[in-house]
Amino acid sequence: MAGVAFEGVSKVYNKQVRAVDNLNLQIADGEFLVLVGPSGCGKTTALRMIAGLEEITDGQIRIGDRVVNDVAPKDRDIAMVFQNYALYPHMNVYENIAFGVKIRELKSWWWQLSHAGEAKRVRVSIDERVKEVARMLGIEGLLERRPGQLSGGQRQRVALARAIVRKPKVFLMDEPLSNLDAKLRIQTRAELVRLHRSLGVTTVYVTHDQVEAMTMGQRVAIMNDGLLQQCDEPQVVYERPANMFVASFIGSPPINFLEGTVEAGSLNCGAIKLAVKADGLQAGQKVMVGVRPESIYETTGDGFEGVVDVLEHLGHEFVAYLNVGDKQLVATLENTTSLQAGSKARFAIKADRVLLFDPESGLAIR
Amino acid sequence: MAAAQAVGVSGGGRLSPDLLYLAATVLIWVGFGALFVAVLRGLESLSSPAGPARALTVRSAIFAALTAGLCLFVGTAIPKTPGSADAFSANALLKLPIVWPIMPFAGWCAVVGICAAGYQLFRASVEGSIGFAKPGQRRLFAVCWLAFALAGYGVLRWSHDDVTLVRGVIPISATGAAALLALAAAALGIMVLAGRAVRFRNTGGKLVAHVVLLAGCVVFGLPMLWALVTSFKEDDDIVSVNGLAWVPKRQVTVPYRDPKDPRYEFKFEGQTVQALVIEKLPDGQLKMDIQRPQMYRGRTAVRPLSELKEVAQNIPVVFGNYQGNRITGRVIKENEDGSRVVQVTDPPAEAGQVFTAKANEVENYRVPGLRWENYPESLEYLPPESHSGLVFLKNTVLLALLGIAGTLLSSSLVAYAFARVKFPARGALFMVVVSTMMLPAAVTLMPTFLIFRQLGWIDTLYPLWVPAFFGSAFNIFLLRQFFSTIPSELEDASKIDGCGYLKTYWSVMLPQIKPALAVIAIWTFLGVWNNFMGPLIYINSPENMPISYALQLYASDRSSEPELLMAFAMLTMIPVLALFFTAQKYFFEGVTLTGLGGR
Numbered sequence: 001m002a003g004v005a006f007e008g009v010s011k012v013y014n015k016q017v018r019a020v021d022n023l024n025l026q027i028a029d030g031e032f033l034v035l036v037g038p039s040g041c042g043k044t045t046a047l048r049m050i051a052g053l054e055e056i057t058d059g060q061i062r063i064g065d066r067v068v069n070d071v072a073p074k075d076r077d078i079a080m081v082f083q084n085y086a087l088y089p090h091m092n093v094y095e096n097i098a099f100g101v102k103i104r105e106l107k108s109w110w111w112q113l114s115h116a117g118e119a120k121r122v123r124v125s126i127d128e129r130v131k132e133v134a135r136m137l138g139i140e141g142l143l144e145r146r147p148g149q150l151s152g153g154q155r156q157r158v159a160l161a162r163a164i165v166r167k168p169k170v171f172l173m174d175e176p177l178s179n180l181d182a183k184l185r186i187q188t189r190a191e192l193v194r195l196h197r198s199l200g201v202t203t204v205y206v207t208h209d210q211v212e213a214m215t216m217g218q219r220v221a222i223m224n225d226g227l228l229q230q231c232d233e234p235q236v237v238y239e240r241p242a243n244m245f246v247a248s249f250i251g252s253p254p255i256n257f258l259e260g261t262v263e264a265g266s267l268n269c270g271a272i273k274l275a276v277k278a279d280g281l282q283a284g285q286k287v288m289v290g291v292r293p294e295s296i297y298e299t300t301g302d303g304f305e306g307v308v309d310v311l312e313h314l315g316h317e318f319v320a321y322l323n324v325g326d327k328q329l330v331a332t333l334e335n336t337t338s339l340q341a342g343s344k345a346r347f348a349i350k351a352d353r354v355l356l357f358d359p360e361s362g363l364a365i366r
Numbered sequence: 367m368a369a370a371q372a373v374g375v376s377g378g379g380r381l382s383p384d385l386l387y388l389a390a391t392v393l394i395w396v397g398f399g400a401l402f403v404a405v406l407r408g409l410e411s412l413s414s415p416a417g418p419a420r421a422l423t424v425r426s427a428i429f430a431a432l433t434a435g436l437c438l439f440v441g442t443a444i445p446k447t448p449g450s451a452d453a454f455s456a457n458a459l460l461k462l463p464i465v466w467p468i469m470p471f472a473g474w475c476a477v478v479g480i481c482a483a484g485y486q487l488f489r490a491s492v493e494g495s496i497g498f499a500k501p502g503q504r505r506l507f508a509v510c511w512l513a514f515a516l517a518g519y520g521v522l523r524w525s526h527d528d529v530t531l532v533r534g535v536i537p538i539s540a541t542g543a544a545a546l547l548a549l550a551a552a553a554l555g556i557m558v559l560a561g562r563a564v565r566f567r568n569t570g571g572k573l574v575a576h577v578v579l580l581a582g583c584v585v586f587g588l589p590m591l592w593a594l595v596t597s598f599k600e601d602d603d604i605v606s607v608n609g610l611a612w613v614p615k616r617q618v619t620v621p622y623r624d625p626k627d628p629r630y631e632f633k634f635e636g637q638t639v640q641a642l643v644i645e646k647l648p649d650g651q652l653k654m655d656i657q658r659p660q661m662y663r664g665r666t667a668v669r670p671l672s673e674l675k676e677v678a679q680n681i682p683v684v685f686g687n688y689q690g691n692r693i694t695g696r697v698i699k700e701n702e703d704g705s706r707v708v709q710v711t712d713p714p715a716e717a718g719q720v721f722t723a724k725a726n727e728v729e730n731y732r733v734p735g736l737r738w739e740n741y742p743e744s745l746e747y748l749p750p751e752s753h754s755g756l757v758f759l760k761n762t763v764l765l766a767l768l769g770i771a772g773t774l775l776s777s778s779l780v781a782y783a784f785a786r787v788k789f790p791a792r793g794a795l796f797m798v799v800v801s802t803m804m805l806p807a808a809v810t811l812m813p814t815f816l817i818f819r820q821l822g823w824i825d826t827l828y829p830l831w832v833p834a835f836f837g838s839a840f841n842i843f844l845l846r847q848f849f850s851t852i853p854s855e856l857e858d859a860s861k862i863d864g865c866g867y868l869k870t871y872w873s874v875m876l877p878q879i880k881p882a883l884a885v886i887a888i889w890t891f892l893g894v895w896n897n898f899m900g901p902l903i904y905i906n907s908p909e910n911m912p913i914s915y916a917l918q919l920y921a922s923d924r925s926s927e928p929e930l931l932m933a934f935a936m937l938t939m940i941p942v943l944a945l946f947f948t949a950q951k952y953f954f955e956g957v958t959l960t961g962l963g964g965r
Contacts (some may be wrong), residue, residue, distance in 0.1 A: 053858050074864035086855035090877035098862030099873075162863075 002064030479515025772834030
């Protein structure tokens with residue numbers, strides 16, 4: 001097992017498109033790291049560079065202590081799970097799982113002929129391992145089937161089994177859950193986490209779904225436009241986003257941004273006044289105020305007046321779209337609220353939970 | 367005639383007869399075309415519902431008619447002197463002028479340049495009028511083409527090459543004109559009907575389509591049916607006074623042992639043969655004249671009586687008249703002059719009587735039936751070294767197997783490289799490979815022959831299968847398209863699983879395109895099975911001949927016995943038919959995959 005390190009890695013397509021730009025990232029041995037970002041942010045390219053499917057334009061990638069820039073994919077000791085699983089349609093499940101191991105361990109047909117005894121021993125051990133992994137993932141009953149005869153979830157397990165059976169140093173997963181239906185996705189999410197815990201293999205997981213990122217990753221690396229925005233534990237990323245992009249990308253419903261001006265002891269955001277300790281901020285300075293939906297609550301005391309525009313019932317909570325002056329805010333309210341669409345009420349913001357950003361650079365002010 | 371004159375300006379500043387003739391010809395042909403369009407549009411406008419579309423049709427019909435009238439009027443008015451005097455002497459109702467310039471390459475360049483420039487200007491005006499594309503670019507092209515034409519003209523003048531305009535006429539007699547008119551009317555009718563069928567999707571249109579398809583099937587199926595029927599015919603039906611015989615008939619025969627001239631069976635060179643006795647030798651042995659099988663005919667053998675076994679001979683039953691009575695008899699002897707010795711068998715009163723009948727005095731008793739013997743006999747006629755055609759079959763099967771293996775391996779390997787391996791100049795190389803499709807096979811025939819002769823491969827099978835291992839452009843193109851459709855994740859997965867290019871190709875990519883490979887294998891098989899040209903050029907000796915070429919032995923040696931040729935042809939078709947019925951799915955897939963019908 002081994003960690004993965006990006007050291008100033010860049011990927012440039014056609015000499016102009018910078019898909020990944022000077023990426024520096026250390027992934028510890030045995031860590032579950034999630035690379036997340038919107039489409040085209042370079043997360044998949046970064047993953048494919050680890051796999052060796054994309055050449056590295058600049059910088060270097062290490063797996064363990066070895067620089068792998070010029071190492072072929074098969075020699076990097078990695079396994080990858082693809083978004084559409086990429087199972088070989090002409091092989092049955094057993095052959096799909098065994099294919100990579102057989103190529104690796106049975107070497108050439110000449111070797112098999114000249115080392116018949118050993119080849120037989122290897123074959124038996126492969127057979128045992130394939131069956132063991134199949135049992136572990138609950139697909140031992142499907143070994144004779146073709147991928148075309150499997151459901152999405154079953155294919156997903158086969159793809160996982162194919163990766164696991166190789167006992168690689170690093171698992172690479174490219175949006176493996178995106179083709180599953182919502183229920184199965186949540187179920188498999190937990191299973192993947194459990195699997196990682198039991199195997200302890202370094203895992204790099206790419207997704208565009210921030211829920212997956214938050215729930216699965218020991219650390220989350222957020223990318224945008226080829227640049228790494230922040231890499232930290234999910235809770236830290238959520239509570240202390242490094243910049244406005246991270247703040248808006250992580251969290252559902254998304255964070256509200258208000259333009260504000262620093263005044264003595266408070267922030268003036270038009271209709272809303274916030275009693276925020278503005279340490280180190282000069283009076284009159286412009287800031288962007290980030291307010292998480294769950295920081296807004298109904299109140300009878302001080303606050304601002306808002307009209308509920310749309311109310312979404314999620315069961316355990318309500319999502320309310322509020323019209324406050326000329327602004328619209330998203331708030332999550334407790335399911336005990338009596339508010340209706342169109343009703344007017346007073347709301348307040350938990351001042352200690354607001355996030356402040358520099359409006360020009362977008363960076364967090366702390 | 368100098369180049370300057372060719373384009374019309376003769377010394378005196380008057381237009382040359384050539385140019386006048388050219389102009390008249392062009393005008394008349396354009397006029398006829400416009401006339402056709404005018405009539406078609408007119409008919410269309412009659413059948414279409416009123417509306418702006420109809421108004422447009424009427425307008426274009428009127429425009430076409432005016433154009434036609436003008437062109438035809440001016441075309442006929444221009445004085446024309448045809449190139450040769452006899453052209454006008456033909457007694458014809460109509461004389462359509464026609465011209466053909468005979469000039470060097472530069473002249474053609476000039477003509478092509480002018481035509482292309484005109485086309486570009488036309489497109490520019492059309493596209494400009496509907497606010498589409500860039501007419502400026504078209505005009506630039508037109509100028510370039512004009513420059514090209516001018517350059518061609520310049521070279522033509524500079525080279526002082528002769529340009530001759532062949533002036534001729536197509537004489538059209540009254541009946542010819544009527545036929546042409548009928549043809550034009552039919553064409554117009556079909557076009558209008560087809561237009562309506564598309565518009566209304568009526569049953570009439572469908573009916574017409576089905577009738578046409580059925581007619582096509584009959585037209586294409588008849589020769590095949592004739593071949594099949596002929597392969598079961600007796601000699602008598604091949605050349606029949608009643609035209610083509612579609613129902614094969616069999617001569618009714620009875621077994622007969624001639625007491626005077628018995629027929630014996632014995633072993634000759636390992637084969638059982640039938641023979642007649644020529645003479646008794648002094649040592650008691652018999653000298654025999656072999657009658658059957660055909661390939662030993664005319665040879666003699668000497669055998670003691672103990673080795674001979676008397677066999678009955680099947681003789682034909684005939685009808686005829688004997689002493690004024692209608693009788694049935696059997697032919698016990700055929701004489702050299704065509705007359706036959708007939709023994710009466712019915713009515714019983716005259717049974718046993720023998721008389722000699724002239725060729726047309728008795729009538730063969732024949733009933734509809736199939737002569738299956740043509741099939742074994744067709745094999746008997748083959749040269750002995752072919753072992754009844756088994757050698758041909760072996761050669762063809764060998765060629766088919768090697769050809770299929772070679773084509774599949776080489777084409778798919780190259781196609782995979784073109785589809786998935788990135789290497790410099792890939793696109794350009796692919797274009798080169800594909801462009802070899804444009805070369806007609808006849809062009810490469812000579813060079814390849816010379817190469818194979820240099821290699822000493824004449825009269826061997828090598829020239830027929832070795833090239834298969836070097837890929838074919840069309841298959842490469844087809845398979846490349848297939849490889850391109852396979853998701854690249856499969857390849858990524860196999861790379862990570864530890865495959866190199868070759869292993870990926872063999873274990874992962876190739877199995878994905880099995881249907882395409884099957885189609886190509888079938889086509890290759892058909893191609894090899896029917897390949898006549900290759901063996902014709904490279905093979906001389908019978909032991910190297912494949913079946914397709916062996917058929918030609920019949921065509922030349924046994925052309926008077928088409929029933930045997932057809933029987934052998936039918937035999938050669940059996941494997942192809944078997945393949946067709948077992949692999950029908952892939953045949954049709956092949957048609958739909960490529961948009962090409964059977965090749």
